[in-house]
Amino acid sequence: MEALIYTMVRQEDWRAAERAGYYAGSADDARDGFLHFSTAAQVRASAAKHRARVADLWLVQADAAALGAALRWEAASGGSRPGLFPHLYGTLPLSAVLSATRLPLRPDGLHEFPANIP
Structure with missing residues (x-):
């Protein structure tokens, strides 16, 4: 499984998490x-x-290994998307967060991602 995982968090919620x-x-x-x-x-x-x-939105990058057994790799509900997705059954401790990057919104309504995201 992947070493780095990502979630998208609204700014207000990210500030509360901090x-x-x-x-x-x-x-x-x-x-x-x-x-x-x-x-x-x-x-x-x-x-x-x-x-x-x-x-x-903010893109939050976390260390999957730091989340232990609370992190499970599961199919999307209804099998609508291929592959396994990381699901965290618990809270995300900030000690497991490697970075939080603002995701600017493009004119087409999609987000501009950092260069390291394929």
């Missing part, structure tokens, strides 16, 4: 019972499908 020392997830995460992550190869498609036109 104050708390952990990220507890979005309303979608709470509904599904886990924090949604993607690999570098999956995150652009996830952003386009689930976060298009959302202007205040």
Whole structure:
């Protein structure tokens, strides 16, 4: 499995996580019972499908190994997307976060990703 995983977080939620020392997830995460992550190869498609036109996003990169048994690799619900996705059953401690980068919104409604994301 991948060493680095990614989640997209609204700015307000990321600022709250910085104050708390952990990220507890979005309303979608709470509904599904886990924090949604993607690999570098999956995150652009996830952003386009689930976060298009959302202007205040941050791309949070985490060390998968630091999350231990709470991280599980599972198929997307309904099998709608190929491959296994990293799902975190618990909060994301900031000690496992390697970086948080603002994702600017392009005029077409998609996000501009850092060069290291394929």
